[in-house]
Amino acid sequence: MKLWGGRFNKDTNELMKRFNNSFYVDKRLYKQDIRGSIAHVKMLGRVNILRKDEVDKIINGLEEIMMEIEDGRLKLEGDFEDIHSFVESKLLQRIGEVAKKLHTSRSRNDQVAVDMKMFVKDEISALISKIDVLIECLKKKGKENEYLMPGFTHLQPAQVITFRYHLMAYVEMLKRDKKRLLNAISLLDESPLGSCALAGTTNDIDRDFTSKELGFRCPTKNYLDSVSDRDYLIEILSAFSIIMMHLSRLSEELIIWCTPQFRFVTLSDEYSTGSSLMPQKKNPDSLELIRGKIGRVYGSLINILTILKALPLAYNKDMQEDKECFFDALDTVNICIEVMIGVVETMKVNKEEMLKSIDKGYINATEVADYLVKKGVPFRDAHEIVGRIVLYCEEKGRAIEKLDLDELKSFSEKIEEDIYEYIDYSNILKKGNKKYILMEVE
Structure with a gap:
């Protein structure tokens, strides 16, 4: 079924049909498209554009289509231009000519706009729930394994922290990710339905009703902007990109930590793969794929920005391309979060390896400088003194805490027993504001 064509003398070229067809992509919007149509028909009845019997017949037909798709009796397939023509065609088959009244006071421009906004709201709500699961998973894994470990700068041992504290850094990142998504949802929470093609309708429709019926805060204010707006997709794809950046950083650290050189963690066999040649290999492919898939999401963000660049108002067919990149990014972020949950839940944390690594890199050197400051030595002088102590330790192959008191005093008479x-690793995190590292901060 074609939703247009009265002013054309020739049929659409078959190549053009294939080129123009978006049904293979936008069929994912079937729930939102049907929900939007039901709300629209109810409104048409309320304002006496449709009779009650017509409204009931159309709604029953739409609900039947929804049920048949849900239980698999009706397949989302066929030669249709888009999801809108699929639904309207199936409705016409079921209820006859009255189905042709469904599209009164509506354009596909405002129809697809409201479909996408509803879809995004539904999907982001589900995604936020997965982020919550990952947050709780990280917190649980950290609480179960609150072992001392080195913190790093430049991938060099820096200062002592705990494994839990390190994971809690990612918890903070994910909390910000949630806020970004929620902010984007709050900005898109206005219904474009009733804007029609770009300039509303001469019929006296009730946009407040459809807005409330579909769960929006209010209707949009400007019809032209309503059908042109895809800002929210840019914002959400930007939030997706930041989420993936955070996941890639966690992936990279876990990849490093599961190498034989670190052995801080051991990945479960469930989230590892092997080599077709080297029988000893256990590869962190789950994490490498998360790290690699960031390119798809970044690409989707650039895609939508490029589509909308210099695009005149109102709707243009270019905007049909927004869905494929958004759906791909959404699917990618979803599966990456799910896989990361599995990786974190099943990985083993190796306490002994972490504790052994503390003895490498002189990561209590800053505390020696702090000690000297407390004894009255200016920090810059203390920094210089400790630098010489570290150089001495490197030459002797010894740790700072293993030096005799006489050796330490040779660098500064301020040093006492x-x-x-003061520099014992078990005590360092109990001093100053370092004590917050050991606290459970939600």
Whole structure:
């Protein structure tokens, strides 16, 4: 069924039909398209554009189509231009000529706009729930494994922290990711339905009713903007890109940590793969794929930005291309979060390897400098003194805490016996504002 054609003398070229067809992509919007149509028909009845019997017949037909798709009796397939023509065609087959009244006071421009907004609201709500699961998973894994470990800068040992504290850094990132998504949802929470093609309708329709019926905060204010707006997709794809960036950073650290050189964690066999040649290999492919798939999501963001660049108002067919890149990014973020949940839940944390690594890299050197400051030495002088102590330790192959008191005093007479307690790794995190590292901060 074609939703247009009265002013054309020739049929559409078959190549053009295939080129123009978006049904293979936008069929994912069937729930939102049917919900939007039901709300629209109810409104047409309320304002006496349709009779009650017509409204009931159309709604019953739409609900039947929804049920048949849901239980598999009706397949989302066939030679249709888009999801709108599919639904209207199936409705016409079921209820006859009255189906042709469905599209009164509506354009596909505002129809697809409201479909996409509803779809995004539904999907982002589900995605936020998955982010919550990952947050709880990281917190649980950290709480179960609150072991001392080195923190790094430049991938070099820097200062002592705990494994839980390191994971909690990613919890903070994910919390911000949630806020970005929620902010984007709040900005898109206005219904474009009733804007029609770009300039509303001469019929006295009730946009407030359809807005409330579909769960929006209010109707949009400007019809032209309503059908042109895809800002929210840019914002959400930007949020997706940041989520993937965060996941890629966690992936990279876990990849490093599961190498024989670190062995801080061991990935489960469930989320590892092997080599077709080297029988000893256990590869972190789950994490490498998360790290690699970031390119798809970044690409989708650039795609939608490029589509909308310099695009005149109102609707243009270019905008049909927004869905494929958005759906791909959405699917990618969803599966990457799900896989990361599985990786974190099943990985083993190796306490002994972490504790052994503390003895490498002089990661209590800053605390020696702090100790000297407390003894009255200016920080810059303390920094210089500790630098010489580290150089001495490197030459001797010894740790700072293993030096004799006489050796330490040779660098500064301010150093006393109490330095050993001060720079003991088990005590460092109990001093100053470092104590917050050991606290459970939600």
